[in-house]
Amino acid sequence: MDRHILSVFVRNQYGVLARISSMFRRRGFNIDTLTVGATEDPDYSRMTVTFEGDDAVKNQIIRQLGKMPDVVSISELHRGDSVSRELVLIKVRNDKDTRQDIMSVIDIFRAKVVDYGTEAMTIEITGESSKIDAFVDLVKEFGIIEICRTGIVALERGSGSIRNKQ
Amino acid sequence: MCGEVMKLSGSEILIRTLIEQNVDVVFGYPGGQVINIYDTLYQHQDEIKHILTAHEQGAAHAADGYARSTGKVGVVIATSGPGATNLVTGIATAYLDSVPLVAITGNVSLPLIGRDSFQEVDITGITMPVTKHNYFVNKGEVLADTVREAFKLAMSGRPGPVLIDIPKDIQTSLYDYEPQPAVTADEKTAGDGDDISAAVELINNAKKPYIYCGGGVISGDASEEAVELAEKIDAVLGCSFMGLSAVSTDNPRFLGMQGMHGHYASSMAQHNADLIIAIGARFSDRATGNKAKYAPKAKIIHIDIDNAEIDKNISVDCGICGDVKLTLQKIIDSVDAKNNPEWIEKVSAFSAQEKEQLKLTSDMTPYNLIDVINKTVDADTVIATDVGQHQMWAAQYCKFSKPRKFVSSGGLGTMGFGLGAAIGAQIGSGKKSVLITGDGSFGMCLNELATAASYNVPVVIVIFNNGVLGMVRQWQTLFFDKHYSNTVLDRKTDFVKLAEAFGIKGYRCTEMAEFEKTMKSAFEDNGPVLIECFIDKDEMVLPMLPPGGSMDDIIVERLGD
Numbered sequence: 001m002d003r004h005i006l007s008v009f010v011r012n013q014y015g016v017l018a019r020i021s022s023m024f025r026r027r028g029f030n031i032d033t034l035t036v037g038a039t040e041d042p043d044y045s046r047m048t049v050t051f052e053g054d055d056a057v058k059n060q061i062i063r064q065l066g067k068m069p070d071v072v073s074i075s076e077l078h079r080g081d082s083v084s085r086e087l088v089l090i091k092v093r094n095d096k097d098t099r100q101d102i103m104s105v106i107d108i109f110r111a112k113v114v115d116y117g118t119e120a121m122t123i124e125i126t127g128e129s130s131k132i133d134a135f136v137d138l139v140k141e142f143g144i145i146e147i148c149r150t151g152i153v154a155l156e157r158g159s160g161s162i163r164n165k166q
Numbered sequence: 167m168c169g170e171v172m173k174l175s176g177s178e179i180l181i182r183t184l185i186e187q188n189v190d191v192v193f194g195y196p197g198g199q200v201i202n203i204y205d206t207l208y209q210h211q212d213e214i215k216h217i218l219t220a221h222e223q224g225a226a227h228a229a230d231g232y233a234r235s236t237g238k239v240g241v242v243i244a245t246s247g248p249g250a251t252n253l254v255t256g257i258a259t260a261y262l263d264s265v266p267l268v269a270i271t272g273n274v275s276l277p278l279i280g281r282d283s284f285q286e287v288d289i290t291g292i293t294m295p296v297t298k299h300n301y302f303v304n305k306g307e308v309l310a311d312t313v314r315e316a317f318k319l320a321m322s323g324r325p326g327p328v329l330i331d332i333p334k335d336i337q338t339s340l341y342d343y344e345p346q347p348a349v350t351a352d353e354k355t356a357g358d359g360d361d362i363s364a365a366v367e368l369i370n371n372a373k374k375p376y377i378y379c380g381g382g383v384i385s386g387d388a389s390e391e392a393v394e395l396a397e398k399i400d401a402v403l404g405c406s407f408m409g410l411s412a413v414s415t416d417n418p419r420f421l422g423m424q425g426m427h428g429h430y431a432s433s434m435a436q437h438n439a440d441l442i443i444a445i446g447a448r449f450s451d452r453a454t455g456n457k458a459k460y461a462p463k464a465k466i467i468h469i470d471i472d473n474a475e476i477d478k479n480i481s482v483d484c485g486i487c488g489d490v491k492l493t494l495q496k497i498i499d500s501v502d503a504k505n506n507p508e509w510i511e512k513v514s515a516f517s518a519q520e521k522e523q524l525k526l527t528s529d530m531t532p533y534n535l536i537d538v539i540n541k542t543v544d545a546d547t548v549i550a551t552d553v554g555q556h557q558m559w560a561a562q563y564c565k566f567s568k569p570r571k572f573v574s575s576g577g578l579g580t581m582g583f584g585l586g587a588a589i590g591a592q593i594g595s596g597k598k599s600v601l602i603t604g605d606g607s608f609g610m611c612l613n614e615l616a617t618a619a620s621y622n623v624p625v626v627i628v629i630f631n632n633g634v635l636g637m638v639r640q641w642q643t644l645f646f647d648k649h650y651s652n653t654v655l656d657r658k659t660d661f662v663k664l665a666e667a668f669g670i671k672g673y674r675c676t677e678m679a680e681f682e683k684t685m686k687s688a689f690e691d692n693g694p695v696l697i698e699c700f701i702d703k704d705e706m707v708l709p710m711l712p713p714g715g716s717m718d719d720i721i722v723e724r725l726g727d
């Protein structure tokens with residue numbers, strides 16, 4: 001099963017997020033991540049949806065989304081011609097025996113400490129999901145207290161815009 | 167048309183926008199959060215007629231029956247809270263059968279929203295999965311355009327219900343209103359040219375074509391094209407439950423309804439076909455039986471206005487998204503004319519076998535009752551039904567010669583749909599309607615007898631009283647060792663007295679000759695009439711495809727006791 005990323009340009013209407021997530025739930029589509037945010041135009045929002053599935057599932061999701069009056073356009077983002085990022089905040093136990101090791105992992109991954117205390121520190125890391133997964137795996141041994149991932153955001157490479165698709 | 171801008175109240179804007187859309191009848195029920203809308207209706211009673219039902223569910227079904235029988239958008243109004251929730255079954259019924267409906271609900275004023283105020287429910291949240299779209303109007307400035315957009319959505323593409331929830335303070339505040347012409351449905355287009363060419367090639371190569379008409383043939387006004395295609399390529403036609411009345415039952419190519427309780431000939435024809443052309447259909451499990459074993463020898467072409475239907479329930483060899491009428495016209499223009507004498511002969515043999523299976527007696531059997539109904543009504547009569555065995559018998563045996571003459575809840579299978587729908591269909595079509603109902607279903611919404619009586623609606627109600635929830639009982643007979651758990655009704659209800667209590671003529675028939683006479687006079691009556699007929703509780707709807715079975719697992723005869 002392949003991983004798919006869809007970028008969905010929607011009218012910024014009352015209840016649009018509920019409407020779209022309700023459609024996914026009701027039709028039994030399993031979504032990995034769903035992010036939503038403002039765009040260059042306040043009348044529209046952009047949602048980024050990732051999920052695993054075969055082509056039949058992907059096509060159904062695209063067609064079901066396409067039917068929704070709030071959805072203006074949908075574009076499928078492929079690995080090669082798009083960039084995708086996820087931002088994560090991870091709170092790990094800070095203890096003097098492991099501090100050095102944590103700091104070197106942070107260095108290697110070009111992550112950032114955004115909150116620091118004697119008991120715990122919060123690390124910010126941005127990147128593709130695979131990088132983040134690897135990072136999370138590495139810091140696990142130091143003791144993760146909590147974690148918050150934004151889900152994936154992605155854009156097509158080049159000068160095009162989803163607004164020009166139909 | 168666009169005149170000067172006026173300052174009007176929200177409820178005035180709502181009603182004027184409805185009038186803009188040429189709405190002349192609405193169904194509904196008043197209450198505190200729509201009292202302003204009702205006040206405006208009072209002032210516009212010469213332009214819009216309001217039909218007061220006994221229950222909001224009945225109003226929703228009536229608006230639905232109105233829409234199904236006319237092709238226009240049905241409109242229903244209800245108050246907040248319980249009024250709105252009472253609409254839900256009706257809206258879901260319309261959704262599953264793709265019926266264009268605009269439901270308007272009042273809600274508490276904006277400052278009271280979200281506080282569990284008296285009679286506040288989140289009706290847009292509740293109806294989200296059973297509407298094409300819905301609106302919570304939180305700005306009066308957009309009210310008129312919201313109503314316009316709702317009508318456009320309800321009727322465009324694949325039709326469906328749309329709900330508009332209007333808080334009370336928006337109904338009473340003043341906003342700018344500028345009259346506009348009625349909206350029209352989105353422009354229709356034929357399917358993609360390459361897809362059409364692919365379909366034409368499949369059709370040209372087929373020797374055993376079967377055309378499967380869904381409800382989309384009716385809503386897409388493509389009855390003539392479906393028949394024309396069948397004639398040109400020498401195909402046979404069948405239909406889903408929702409496709410009934412799309413093709414005249416007298417057409418010799420027409421095999422009748424297919425699927426779980428479909429005709430033997432149409433099931434066998436699909437099983438043996440080398441090409442299925444599905445038009446405006448969704449391959450519902452009720453229409454196809456076990457999908458893995460469906461039409462094993464056939465290539466499949468699927469034409470539908472709703473792109474999401476293609477490859478949803480069944481993966482097809484050629485999917486065409488487009489208006490069914492325009493697409494069929496293009497296909498008809500390009501396909502080769504054909505003769506398939508062997509195929510036609512084979513299918514005729516199935517039809518002959520089917521006739522043998524039908525064991526006719528002179529008793530009060532479902533077949534005989536429907537035969538009398540067929541002989542009494544005319545081509546314009548709308549036949550409405552409830553849900554159960556009586557519905558399937560109607561689907562199997564009723565005769566139709568024009569589209570939109572069969573009004574029944576297919577997708578949701580809503581018991582209690584029939585009476586409201588028959589009333590709405592009569593009001594919409596201006597022709598007689600006949601309701602075929604069961605003793606169980608009728609009990610669910612018989613309060614609408616009050617509506618039929620108040621407005622003197624000429625609907626003939628025929629109750630197929632078998633004393634049981636026959637359809638469920640049939641499953642218990644076949645698959646649950648005759649454990650008749652809670653399906654024996656044997657109520658003490660006297661339906662004739664009940665009718666009289668509502669101010670309606672009621673008759674009881676125990677013999678065919680009596681029914682023939684009563685049905686005839688009831689049909690000539692210009693008001694509502696109820697006729698109760700008794701049938702045997704062990705009558706079964708046959709043939710039947712056992713659940714999970716394929717088309718050739720069809721059960722055609724009553725199993726030995």
Ligand SMILES: Cc1ncc(C[n+]2csc(CCOP(=O)(O)OP(=O)(O)O)c2C)c(N)n1
Pocket residue numbers: 552553554555556557579580581582603604605606607608630632634635636637638
């Ligand atoms: C609202 C609703 N509740 C339950 C059912 C399940 N159900 C389907 S058919 C049926 C029996 C209907 O009985 P009746 O109206 O007497 O018709 P008959 O089958 O006897 O002709 C029932 C209970 C349903 N379809 N709708």
Ligand SMILES: [Mg+2]
Pocket residue numbers: 554604605606630631632633634635636
């Ligand atoms: Mg019954």
